[in-house]
Amino acid sequence: QVQLQQSGPALVKPTQTLSLTCTISGDSVSGNGVIWNWIRQSPSRGLEWLGRTFYTSKWNNDYAVSVIGRMTIKADTSKNQFSLQLNSVTPEDTAVYYCVRFLVKPRLNTFDIWDQGTMVTVSS
Amino acid sequence: DIVMTQTPLSLSVTPGQPASISCKSSQSLLDSDGKTHLNWYQQKPGQPPQVLIYEVSNRFSGVPDRFSGSGSGTDFTLKISRVEAEDVGVYYCMQSIQLPWTFGQGTKVEIK
Numbered sequence: 427q428v429q430l431q432q433s434g435p436a437l438v439k440p441t442q443t444l445s446l447t448c449t450i451s452g453d454s455v456s457g458n459g460v461i462w463n464w465i466r467q468s469p470s471r472g473l474e475w476l477g478r479t480f481y482t483s484k485w486n487n488d489y490a491v492s493v494i495g496r497m498t499i500k501a502d503t504s505k506n507q508f509s510l511q512l513n514s515v516t517p518e519d520t521a522v523y524y525c526v527r528f529l530v531k532p533r534l535n536t537f538d539i540w541d542q543g544t545m546v547t548v549s550s
Numbered sequence: 551d552i553v554m555t556q557t558p559l560s561l562s563v564t565p566g567q568p569a570s571i572s573c574k575s576s577q578s579l580l581d582s583d584g585k586t587h588l589n590w591y592q593q594k595p596g597q598p599p600q601v602l603i604y605e606v607s608n609r610f611s612g613v614p615d616r617f618s619g620s621g622s623g624t625d626f627t628l629k630i631s632r633v634e635a636e637d638v639g640v641y642y643c644m645q646s647i648q649l650p651w652t653f654g655q656g657t658k659v660e661i662k
Contacts, residue, residue: 472653472655472656473599473642473644473653473656474653475650475651475652475653488649490649490650491551491650524598526598528646533585533605533608534604534605534608535585535587535604535605535646536589536601536604536605536610536646537589537591537599537601537644538601538610540598540599540600541598542597542598543598
């Protein structure tokens with residue numbers, strides 16, 4: 427059974443860097459047919475896809491325009507984890523952050539595994 | 551970005567009665583491989599979203615058959631044939647044909 431476990435701070439000060447880590451059990455961060463994502467949810471922005479990482483002979487990363495230049499996603503195969511770093515946070519980055527698996531199979535493409543989420547507040 | 555627009559934004563339903571949610575995309579979600587990349591998710595209070603329907607009309611493993619999806623191109627519908635108390639929550643459509651993947655605003659389903 428695939429599970430995702432997120433870790434990271436609940437409170438970050440404005441201008442600082444938010445760092446979150448998602449540990450995968452039951453699957454591999456470099457596995458075939460899977461894409462690892464960060465999604466956030468806030469009352470003002472709803473569900474917002476932030477970025478993804480996946481391995482196909484090399485690591486691939488994509489980011490939402492809203493976070494390009496501020497966000498980095500990295501995979502750590504030794505720990506079977508992937509992480510998010512979001513620089514220069516503002517109160518607008520306050521949200522519940524989810525790490526999520528996207529399954530890519532011939533007739534099944536969807537977000538199928540979500541962690542419970544971390545409520546991150548940006549405040550001084 | 552592809553904009554996903556859901557209607558209505560809220561729905562109050564008597565148990566046992568049907569419910570229907572519409573989702574319209576600003577661009578066609580039909581891919582060149584013949585797949586249509588439209589999914590539906592249910593978010594119960596205090597929980598992360600969970601997949602109900604993938605590729606327009608395929609129920610995910612374990613999803614009750616009272617949930618069904620239909621549509622094509624840019625117009626899609628999620629139907630609950632007979633609403634039960636456990637169906638309370640917010641329902642989202644989502645497109646995965648083009649980055650950034652985007653979600654609808656959500657439709658809140660309540661029980662009368």
